Amino acid sequence: MKYNTRNIGIIAHVDAGKTTLTERLLYYTGMIHKIGNVDDGNTTMDKDIQEKNRGITISSAAISTQWKKDDNVFNINIIDTPGHIDFAVEVERSLRVLDSVVAVFCASSGVQPQTENVWFQAEKHGISKICFINKMDRIGADFFAVLNEIRTKLDAVPLALQIPIGSENNFEGIIDLIKQKALYWIDENGETIIEKEIPENYHLETNEWRMKLMETLAEFDEAFFETFMNSEIQISEEMILEAIKRTCQSRSLVPVLCGSAFKNKGVQPLLDAIIDYLPAPNQLPSINGKDAKTEETIELERNEEETFSGLVFKVVIDKHMGKLAMLRIYSGNIKSGDTVLNVRTGESFRISRILQMQSDKTLTIEEGKAGDIVALTGIKDAKTGDSLSSIERAVLLESITIPAPVIRVS
Ligand code: GDP
Numbered sequence: 001m002k003y004n005t006r007n008i009g010i011i012a013h014v015d016a017g018k019t020t021l022t023e024r025l026l027y028y029t030g031m032i033h034k035i036g037n038v039d040d041g042n043t044t045m046d047k048d049i050q051e052k053n054r055g056i057t058i059s060s061a062a063i064s065t066q067w068k069k070d071d072n073v074f075n076i077n078i079i080d081t082p083g084h085i086d087f088a089v090e091v092e093r094s095l096r097v098l099d100s101v102v103a104v105f106c107a108s109s110g111v112q113p114q115t116e117n118v119w120f121q122a123e124k125h126g127i128s129k130i131c132f133i134n135k136m137d138r139i140g141a142d143f144f145a146v147l148n149e150i151r152t153k154l155d156a157v158p159l160a161l162q163i164p165i166g167s168e169n170n171f172e173g174i175i176d177l178i179k180q181k182a183l184y185w186i187d188e189n190g191e192t193i194i195e196k197e198i199p200e201n202y203h204l205e206t207n208e209w210r211m212k213l214m215e216t217l218a219e220f221d222e223a224f225f226e227t228f229m230n231s232e233i234q235i236s237e238e239m240i241l242e243a244i245k246r247t248c249q250s251r252s253l254v255p256v257l258c259g260s261a262f263k264n265k266g267v268q269p270l271l272d273a274i275i276d277y278l279p280a281p282n283q284l285p286s287i288n289g290k291d292a293k294t295e296e297t298i299e300l301e302r303n304e305e306e307t308f309s310g311l312v313f314k315v316v317i318d319k320h321m322g323k324l325a326m327l328r329i330y331s332g333n334i335k336s337g338d339t340v341l342n343v344r345t346g347e348s349f350r351i352s353r354i355l356q357m358q359s360d361k362t363l364t365i366e367e368g369k370a371g372d373i374v375a376l377t378g379i380k381d382a383k384t385g386d387s388l389s390s391i392e393r394a395v396l397l398e399s400i401t402i403p404a405p406v407i408r409v410s
Pocket of ligand 1: 011013014015016017018019020024026038134135136137138260261262263
């Protein structure tokens with residue numbers, strides 16, 4: 001069985017470029033056809049515009065998009081994640097339903113407090129992360145300084161997968177340390193990536209950072225250590241990729257990429273990294289629930305064969321469709337017409353439609369499967385935090401609780 005899904009959140013301090021980056025992610029994945037500009041207030045994620053024109057987008061709390069990689073199509077669900085811990089309930093509910101995060105940093109401001117808070121909150125939930133150092137074109141941009149701050153302020157071990165070619169006004173492209181290629185974006189919309197040999201004046205720096213990448217992987221990943229120490233083994237790209245994936249998913253290392261969302265540089269490699277390193281829902285440990293009848297703790301496998309269980313993480317009112325329940329499905333599957341149970345109320349209801357939320361429209365889908373994020377119509381009395389299950393087996397999932405803010409003493 002294939003689970004080609006990634007459920008991600010994007011966390012950032014205000015102004016780091018989360019809206020711009022999200023917009024570009026939607027553009028390169030084909031969800032939107034024109035790049036908007038936050039400064040003109042016409043991006044998909046822009047709140048005012050959303051409220052005015054689309055209503056659904058922001059209130060839906062999640063957008064689904066697709067990215068094609070190596071002939072496979074992956075579903076990426078971007079779950080709205082507020083950057084500020086003041087929205088503790090919002091942060092908590094999104095962290096409950098997403099599987100990993102992309103942390104966006106401004107290359108000149110570095111690691112800022114709002115990201116710090118949500119980062120530690122995500123850490124508490126055991127969520128894997130990737131960092132994107134944005135605004136490499138901005139005055140004062142310093143990729144290496146931000147790497148250092150990830151280490152010192154976030155207690156994480158950053159693993160640079162790229163180094164920038166130039167910075168500020170001279171930010172030209174990226175050196176991919178795994179492929180050992182220089183990547184340039186030549187057209188205005190950043191659609192064409194040109195792969196070139198690494199410029200000569202970057203040879204030394206590239207070798208140094210590639211060596212650092214390998215050594216760090218060897219330090220944190222036993223399998224890679226064996227390979228690295230064995231001079232008879234030629235280390236392949238695949239081996240490096242697998243080691244990064246393991247260390248990212250065990251949260252011992254955090255892959256770091258860079259670019260400029262605004263200048264349309266570096267976004268496609270980030271999409272690839274989301275697929276390559278972040279976990280698919282079925283790669284995560286089984287989920288704990290409580291049998292509502294016997295009160296016994298049960299473990300549910302995150303696959304379609306398992307009994308259905310899901311968590312309502314937001315209820316939204318849509319002008320046209322009425323009440324929608326945003327649901328994360330953890331196990332099993334549901335089809336429109338199925339009758340499911342709201343474990344809290346003890347009432348069952350028939351699902352009339354299952355929807356997938358896209359950036360500017362909703363798509364009716366036949367079924368929702370373990371790992372998916374969908375919206376349901378036909379729900380009665382559902383509230384945020386409600387567990388839905390099959391009527392045969394009532395499973396109560398841990399509800400959404402408000403966490404205490406993480407206070408760091410430095
Ligand atoms: P958010 O608050 O994190 O959602 O940030 P926005 O996406 O709204 O961006 C904040 C400001 O930074 C806007 O003026 C953007 O145009 C600008 N911005 C975003 N990304 C970049 C970038 O890569 N380079 C530069 N120079 N500016 C950027």
